[in-house]
């Protein structure tokens with residue numbers, strides 16, 4: 007019998023430029039061998055240069071998307087990204103206890119500095135943190151969740167990760183992409199904290215790194231024996247995607263990472279010719 011392909015769901019916002027949000031999540035899930043599914047919480051008008059507008063999807067329609075999908079398909083893992091409003095955060099929170107392997111990326115602000123979550127929705131996202139299996143805040147998001155100033159060292163990151171556990175989170179990946187130039191993250195769970203050093207990639211094409219990382223963790227968790235191995239391998243995938251981001255060269259601002267770097271040969275035409283051969 008064939009081994010079933012893991013099914014991963016993203017509950018997140020749309021990024022028309024394809025580098026962040028639902029689009030990044032589905033690319034990541036496909037690149038990492040999972041069948042990707044999506045429930046859209048918000049539309050953004052966005053490019054690699056910034057966000058021109060945001061429209062939240064009506065809460066009852068997000069519920070209808072979830073109810074319709076989940077009545078048919080049970081995801082092996084779920085990633086939650088942009089939630090836009092307190093009402094959406096509360097509604098999505100009701101579904102989390104019944105979902106397996108949940109990763110919450112508490113998205114608040116885009117790389118460009120534009121807000122993706124209403125300021126008054128932070129309390130609702132804080133409550134959501136206790137319902138997810140893993141949360142993946144960046145430095146600013148951790149600070150907002152804790153109502154403190156952002157960590158400015160890896161020691162301070164360790165302390166804030168522990169404070170997030172004290173506040174009810176089950177597991178924390180505190181991302182240090184905005185701290186200096188070493189891309190070190192901190193992982194924390196009931197067994198302690200762990201530094202995850204990363205190779206820093208010198209590129210301005212970092213649009214969607216956070217989305218890609220949380221989607222990669224969700225995609226890999228059903229394929230790995232623990233959260234920590236899923237997190238490590240997801241970070242490795244992201245580093246590869248960042249390394250090839252300049253070769254992709256999409257857009258005029260902060261471009262996307264190369265989600266398919268390991269699948270495509272050096273030029274995408276190669277894929278086309280292989281498909282032509284396969285089709286006879």
Ligand SMILES: Nc1ncnc2c1ncn2[C@@H]1O[C@H](COP(=O)(O)OP(=O)(O)OP(=O)(O)O)[C@@H](O)[C@H]1O
Pocket residue numbers: 026115116117143144145181182183184189190191204205206207208209212213214215216217219241244245248
């Ligand atoms: N230039 C870089 N080189 C290597 N890794 C990086 C780089 N920038 C970010 N990372 C890594 O990318 C992941 C996302 O980190 P970051 O702190 O940028 O999250 P984020 O702010 O949520 O992302 P986004 O910019 O998509 O909102 C982390 O694992 C971080 O270490």
Ligand SMILES: Cc1ncc(CO)c(N)n1
Pocket residue numbers: 018019020021026027028050052087088113115116117122213214215216217
């Ligand atoms: C839709 C969406 N979600 C998340 C982010 C954060 O990178 C973004 N820029 N856009």
